[in-house]
Amino acid sequence: MRWSDFLVMAVFVAVCAAAQAQSPAYGLGRTPSAEEIRAWDIAIGPEGKELPPGKGTAKEGATIYAARCAACHGQTGTEGPFNRLVGGQGTLNTNRPVKTVGSYWPFATTIWDYINRAMPVDNPGSLAPDQVYALTAFLLYRNSIIQETDVMDAASLPKVRMPNRNGFVPDPRPDWKAPVGGRN
Amino acid sequence: MKSSRRRFLQDGAILTGLVAGTVRSASGQTPGPGPENPAHRSAGFVSAMGERSRFEASARIWSDSSTGRVTSSRTPLQDSKGIITPSMLHFERHHARVPEIDPRRHRLLIHGLVDRPLIFTVAELERLPSISRIYFLECSGNSRNPRRGNAETAQQTHGMTSCSEWTGVPLSLLLQEAGVQREASWLVAEGADAAKMTRSIPLTKAMDDILVAYGQNGGALRPEQGYPLRLLIPGWEGNISIKWLRQIQVVDQPYMTREETSRYTDLLPDGRARQFTFEMDPKSVITFPSGGGNLPGPGFYEITGLAWSGRGAIRRVEVSTDGGANWQDAQLQEPVLRFAHTRFRFAWKWDGGEAVVQSRCIDEQGGFQPTVDELIRVRGTNYNYHHNHIQAWKINRDGSVRNALV
Numbered sequence: 383m384r385w386s387d388f389l390v391m392a393v394f395v396a397v398c399a400a401a402q403a404q405s406p407a408y409g410l411g412r413t414p415s416a417e418e419i420r421a422w423d424i425a426i427g428p429e430g431k432e433l434p435p436g437k438g439t440a441k442e443g444a445t446i447y448a449a450r451c452a453a454c455h456g457q458t459g460t461e462g463p464f465n466r467l468v469g470g471q472g473t474l475n476t477n478r479p480v481k482t483v484g485s486y487w488p489f490a491t492t493i494w495d496y497i498n499r500a501m502p503v504d505n506p507g508s509l510a511p512d513q514v515y516a517l518t519a520f521l522l523y524r525n526s527i528i529q530e531t532d533v534m535d536a537a538s539l540p541k542v543r544m545p546n547r548n549g550f551v552p553d554p555r556p557d558w559k560a561p562v563g564g565r566n
Numbered sequence: 567m568k569s570s571r572r573r574f575l576q577d578g579a580i581l582t583g584l585v586a587g588t589v590r591s592a593s594g595q596t597p598g599p600g601p602e603n604p605a606h607r608s609a610g611f612v613s614a615m616g617e618r619s620r621f622e623a624s625a626r627i628w629s630d631s632s633t634g635r636v637t638s639s640r641t642p643l644q645d646s647k648g649i650i651t652p653s654m655l656h657f658e659r660h661h662a663r664v665p666e667i668d669p670r671r672h673r674l675l676i677h678g679l680v681d682r683p684l685i686f687t688v689a690e691l692e693r694l695p696s697i698s699r700i701y702f703l704e705c706s707g708n709s710r711n712p713r714r715g716n717a718e719t720a721q722q723t724h725g726m727t728s729c730s731e732w733t734g735v736p737l738s739l740l741l742q743e744a745g746v747q748r749e750a751s752w753l754v755a756e757g758a759d760a761a762k763m764t765r766s767i768p769l770t771k772a773m774d775d776i777l778v779a780y781g782q783n784g785g786a787l788r789p790e791q792g793y794p795l796r797l798l799i800p801g802w803e804g805n806i807s808i809k810w811l812r813q814i815q816v817v818d819q820p821y822m823t824r825e826e827t828s829r830y831t832d833l834l835p836d837g838r839a840r841q842f843t844f845e846m847d848p849k850s851v852i853t854f855p856s857g858g859g860n861l862p863g864p865g866f867y868e869i870t871g872l873a874w875s876g877r878g879a880i881r882r883v884e885v886s887t888d889g890g891a892n893w894q895d896a897q898l899q900e901p902v903l904r905f906a907h908t909r910f911r912f913a914w915k916w917d918g919g920e921a922v923v924q925s926r927c928i929d930e931q932g933g934f935q936p937t938v939d940e941l942i943r944v945r946g947t948n949y950n951y952h953h954n955h956i957q958a959w960k961i962n963r964d965g966s967v968r969n970a971l972v
């Protein structure tokens with residue numbers, strides 16, 4: 383075999399291998415329709431690029447909160463019986479840390495995502511985008527992060543700077559060492 | 567073969583040395599009236615679904631909730647035998663109750679940064695090449711608050727770990743079918759529970775050993791364990807193994823979902839918190855004798871327990887019966903598997919005096935268990951998850967066994 387023939391063959395083999403790696407081996411499953419994907423494609427990343435159209439303010443959110451949320455989270459978001467949503471800023475380094483949306487959550491987009499997918503607990507998925515924006519705005523306002531009249535939408539929500547945005551560090555384990563001299 | 571034979575002979579020697587002359591006093595029982603005619607006490611001939619003996623009462627437990635919404639239950643480790651947890655006793659942790667799902671209507675959607683979005687039925691997934699593996703699954707909150715609360719038994723302190731044989735399709739196979747694109751680095755997995763629970767997972771782990779499981783201990787998954795489909799992510803904190811799995815979205819960054827920001831992160835004394843603490847550290851616990859139990863009298867007992875590590879296989883377990891002054895190697899019961907419970911055994915003769923028994927393990931990476939004090943020194947007391955301290959049980963002169971840490 384001439385050198386140039388070998389080269390051509392080598393390239394051919396490499397191309398085949400690449401094609402092989404990229405093609406399905408079993409051919410099971412089917413291609414979902416665009417509608418099928420859209421119906422489930424609701425995850426909102428920290429940059430908020432997936433946020434849908436719609437808007438709301440804390441003022442609008444207060445009404446929805448009273449009707450749909452207050453029974454579990456309390457009239458002001460502090461009474462419970464379920465997760466406290468308001469307050470706690472400045473407590474994370476004390477003996478009694480209070481972790482709320484305002485004191486602990488690093489991204490405002492997560493509030494939108496979680497309300498939209500999981501709340502209210504008796505009927506998750508029943509809130510329209512405008513209502514989710516309004517409730518998110520209400521929680522941000524009650525936590526003194528935005529103003530009562532600030533409009534939350536796909537453009538403004540990702541720009542909200544959460545107080546605990548820099549509060550998280552990566553996992554450094556193992557983080558403790560054996561006593562000097564080893565273990566007995 | 568040779569080593570197992572040698573181990574058997576060692577076992578025999580230990581047993582012979584310890585048991586001689588002690589069995590009678592240890593049992594402390596007087597002979598009963600003798601067996602009744604078994605034909606008079608028959609439970610029948612055959613049955614479609616076997617049930618355990620009516621004399622067996624081992625069960626999951628949970629804490630009462632003032633809100634009435636109980637979200638977790640615990641495995642009765644004190645009754646455990648071997649390394650497999652019976653499916654019906656596997657611990658539970660649900661974020662929005664247990665959904666009832668018809669497997670004929672369930673689908674798994676794979677989309678995002680892939681060349682070919684795909685949607686699978688459960689039956690299609692079951693047609694693909696399958697693998698079975700024995701893996702533990704542990705809630706990251708297991709053995710939390712070692713010095714708080716009123717946890718008395720191994721079930722209460724450590725009952726949020728269980729171990730099963732899981733059967734399913736490697737997630738890497740499904741991702742290869744879909745063709746993962748170059749810029750992909752994470753996945754977002756979503757369940758079909760009411761909260762549509764979501765976690766971000768690094769693509770590297772998915773291409774390594776994650777299972778899309780439909781089988782548990784020879785049968786279908788239990789509803790509480792994600793029927794008909796779940797992720798099983800070996801060695802990692804339990805909640806990331808999304809149950810009732812319905813969607814894998816391939817993405818280019820973690821999506822910072824509620825369960826990986828506001829939950830399952832650990833507060834440090836300075837107010838910062840650790841995030842994406844995936845592997846469960848090496849841990850062990852003596853399951854017999856353990857808190858709430860009772861030793862009927864001095865004599866021979868086999869101390870036994872479980873050890874596991876999210877970083878691989880258990881290499882060594884040591885047991886102390888004198889409050890930690892002296893430690894001796896326990897025997898590891900085969901099989902010793904990566905990311906699985908490992909049963910350990912330690913022959914012991916109780917002299918009837920006060921004793922504190924505890925175990926500590928070392929995994930294949932050299933990781934080992936700290937004391938509670940060592941952990942608190944580094945992490946403080948607001949650190950809620952991922953504890954792997956040494957658990958100690960105190961045996962009183964009357965034979966009662968208590969949690970020595972509270």
